[in-house]
Amino acid sequence: MIMEATAIQSVEKNITMVALANVQPSNYNPRKNFDEASLAELSESIRQQGVLQPIGVRPIEDNRFEIVFGERRYRASLMAGLEDIPAVVMEISDEVAEEMAVTENLQRKDVTPIEEANAYQKLIDSGRHDVQSLAVQFGKNESYIRTRLKFVSLMPEIAQLLEQDEITISVASEICRYGEDIQKEVYNKHLKEGVQYNSWRGMKASDVARNIERQYTTDLERYAFDKTLCLSCPHNTNNMMLFCEGGCGNCANRTCLAEMNAAYLTEKAVRLMEERPEVSLCYESFNSNEAVVERLTAMGYEVESLNYYAKAYPEQPEAPRKDEYDTTEEYEQAQSEFEQDLNDYTEECEEIRTRSEAGEIILYFRIESKDIVLCYVPKVTCTTNDTKQEQTLSPVEKLEKQDKRNKEIALEKTVEDTKKQILEVDMSDCKFGQDEDKMIYFFLLSSLRKEHFEAVGIEEKKPYSYLTDEEKINIIANLTSKQKAIIRRDFLIANFKNAYGNNAIASLLLDFAQKHMPDLLADIKNGHNEVYEKRHQRIEEKKAVLLVQEQAKQEAEQSDKQQSEVGMQTEEQPQEEDIAA
The missing domain is CATH 1.20.5 (Single alpha-helices involved in coiled-coils or other helix-helix interfaces)
Known part of the structure; x- marks a missing residue:
C-alpha cells in the first residue's frame, strides 16, 4: 500500500491533456446525484477560465481512461464543449482506485447522508477498513460513522426523502433501526406523498420513535418463551431507543418473533402430549397459531378444529409473599384467602377428573396464538357426527385413528411434492404410452353427456348425477373405439360452448357441424x-x-x-x- 501511494505521488507530478471522448466515469464514485444549477455554473467558469484543477484517471482497455476523481469537472467540461481536459494518469489497482474515489468524494462539503453511508459501507466491504479506522481517517467519531452506516438499510423511498430533506437525519436514524417490513408500512401510511391523515412529516424524531414502537412492535411480556436471547438482540427496542420504559422491551423483528413463538409452542405441545397422551390437541379459528398447527400435523399429531366453546382448566392460585405486605394482619388475611382459593381449585380439579373418567367431558390441549392451555368440553355440546364418534373411542382406538391419519398425511404430502416436481421433468423425448392415453380419457369423461352414459356401460344413473372417479376408472379400463369416439366428441361439444361471433372456436364448431x-x-x-x-x-x-x-x-x-x-x-x-x- 505504501509503495502504491509513493508511485501515485510521483505520477501526479506529470499532468497531461486527455481527450474527453476517451474518458468515462467509474462505478466507484459514491456520488450519484449532480445538481444541475451548480453544474451549469461550473461549466460557465470552465468555458471562461478552463479547468484549473486536473482530474484523476487511470488507463483501461482500448486506450481509454476511467475517472478516479473529478467526475463533476468532467461533466462540466462536456457541457462547456471542451475536447480535452487536464488529467493525472495513475497506474493503480481496482482497490486503490475505489478507495481514492470514495475518499475524495467524502471530503466534499455537499455530500448527502445516503452518499456518505454508501461510501463508508464500500470502504468497510473492501476489507481494509473498520469503523475505528474510518473515524480516524475522516476525523469523525465512531458513533457518527455507525449512524451513517445504518442508512444503508433504509428502503429506497425513505432514503430519497432523506436526500430531498423531506425528513431529518434524526428521523431517518429512528426509522433505519427497523426492518424492511416495518419501513414499508411507515412509508405507505405516514410518509408517502399525498398522505394527509396521520402524516409523520415534520414530526420530531422522539415522537416518530415512540409511534413506531407503539404501532409496529410487540411487547415481549405477552409471550411465554425464554427471552434470554432477546435481552441482547439489536431488534429489541430496549437496545434501539434512548427513550425506553424498561421491562423486556418490544420486538421489531416480526419474523424472528413468530418463529421463536412457534418453536416454543410446538415444543411445549410435544412435551404435554408425552406427559398426557390421553388428551387430544385442538385449536379454535378465532385464536390459534396456524404455523404450530401445521408443524404438529406434519409431525403426525392429530389436531382437531373446535367449532364450539371449550372451557379453560382452572388455574392454580399463587401463594402470597410476606414481603409484599405492610403488616402481619394483611399477610395473614391474604394467606387465609389463598388457602380457600386453593381448596376450591383442588375440588374443581377433582370434579373435572371424575367427569373425564366417567366420559362426561373431553380434555384438550388448546393451541392458542401465544400459549397452549388445558381445556375441556362437555359431550352434550358436541354436534358433528365425527365428534360424537370420537367421544366413544378408547385411548387405543384414538391412537390407531391417529396412525391412520398419519398415513393419509404421508400420502397427501407425497402428492403435493410430486405435483411440484413433475413440472421440472423433461418428457419431450418419451413416447406417449397406452396408460397415458387412458389417463386422458379419465379427464375427458368429465364432459360426457348423460345420454351417453349407457354407451360406456353406466346404466342405472339418476338424471342429475355425475360420474364418480371410481366409475371413470372402471370405464377407461376397457374402452372400445366407438366409446372413445363418443367421449372425444362430447369433449369437443362441451368446449364449443365458448364459440361466439367469428372467433376460432366458432369456425371449428361450424366445420364440426358441416361434417356431422x-x-x-x-x-x-x-x-x-x-x-x-x-x-x-x-x-x-x-x-x-x-x-x-x-x-x-x-x-x-x-x-x-x-x-x-x-x-x-x-x-x-x-x-x-x-x-x-
Whole structure:
C-alpha cells in the first residue's frame, strides 16, 4: 500500500491533456446525484477560465481512461464543449482506485447522508477498513460513522426523502433501526406523498420513535418463551431507543418473533402430549397459531378444529409473599384467602377428573396464538357426527385413528411434492404410452353427456348425477373405439360452448357441424340468411332514399349559390356606371 501511494505521488507530478471522448466515469464514485444549477455554473467558469484543477484517471482497455476523481469537472467540461481536459494518469489497482474515489468524494462539503453511508459501507466491504479506522481517517467519531452506516438499510423511498430533506437525519436514524417490513408500512401510511391523515412529516424524531414502537412492535411480556436471547438482540427496542420504559422491551423483528413463538409452542405441545397422551390437541379459528398447527400435523399429531366453546382448566392460585405486605394482619388475611382459593381449585380439579373418567367431558390441549392451555368440553355440546364418534373411542382406538391419519398425511404430502416436481421433468423425448392415453380419457369423461352414459356401460344413473372417479376408472379400463369416439366428441361439444361471433372456436364448431349435420346446418344458415336478406333489402332501400335526398339537397344548394352570384353581379353594374359618370 505504501509503495502504491509513493508511485501515485510521483505520477501526479506529470499532468497531461486527455481527450474527453476517451474518458468515462467509474462505478466507484459514491456520488450519484449532480445538481444541475451548480453544474451549469461550473461549466460557465470552465468555458471562461478552463479547468484549473486536473482530474484523476487511470488507463483501461482500448486506450481509454476511467475517472478516479473529478467526475463533476468532467461533466462540466462536456457541457462547456471542451475536447480535452487536464488529467493525472495513475497506474493503480481496482482497490486503490475505489478507495481514492470514495475518499475524495467524502471530503466534499455537499455530500448527502445516503452518499456518505454508501461510501463508508464500500470502504468497510473492501476489507481494509473498520469503523475505528474510518473515524480516524475522516476525523469523525465512531458513533457518527455507525449512524451513517445504518442508512444503508433504509428502503429506497425513505432514503430519497432523506436526500430531498423531506425528513431529518434524526428521523431517518429512528426509522433505519427497523426492518424492511416495518419501513414499508411507515412509508405507505405516514410518509408517502399525498398522505394527509396521520402524516409523520415534520414530526420530531422522539415522537416518530415512540409511534413506531407503539404501532409496529410487540411487547415481549405477552409471550411465554425464554427471552434470554432477546435481552441482547439489536431488534429489541430496549437496545434501539434512548427513550425506553424498561421491562423486556418490544420486538421489531416480526419474523424472528413468530418463529421463536412457534418453536416454543410446538415444543411445549410435544412435551404435554408425552406427559398426557390421553388428551387430544385442538385449536379454535378465532385464536390459534396456524404455523404450530401445521408443524404438529406434519409431525403426525392429530389436531382437531373446535367449532364450539371449550372451557379453560382452572388455574392454580399463587401463594402470597410476606414481603409484599405492610403488616402481619394483611399477610395473614391474604394467606387465609389463598388457602380457600386453593381448596376450591383442588375440588374443581377433582370434579373435572371424575367427569373425564366417567366420559362426561373431553380434555384438550388448546393451541392458542401465544400459549397452549388445558381445556375441556362437555359431550352434550358436541354436534358433528365425527365428534360424537370420537367421544366413544378408547385411548387405543384414538391412537390407531391417529396412525391412520398419519398415513393419509404421508400420502397427501407425497402428492403435493410430486405435483411440484413433475413440472421440472423433461418428457419431450418419451413416447406417449397406452396408460397415458387412458389417463386422458379419465379427464375427458368429465364432459360426457348423460345420454351417453349407457354407451360406456353406466346404466342405472339418476338424471342429475355425475360420474364418480371410481366409475371413470372402471370405464377407461376397457374402452372400445366407438366409446372413445363418443367421449372425444362430447369433449369437443362441451368446449364449443365458448364459440361466439367469428372467433376460432366458432369456425371449428361450424366445420364440426358441416361434417356431422350438413343438412341441418344448411337449414340453420338458410333461415338466418333469409332474415339477413330481408333486413339487407330494407337497408338498401333506406340508403337509396337518403342518397336521393342528399343529391336534391346538393342541387338546391348549388342553385342558391348561382342565384346569389347573379344577384351580386347585378348590384355591381350601376356602381360602375356612377363611377364612369
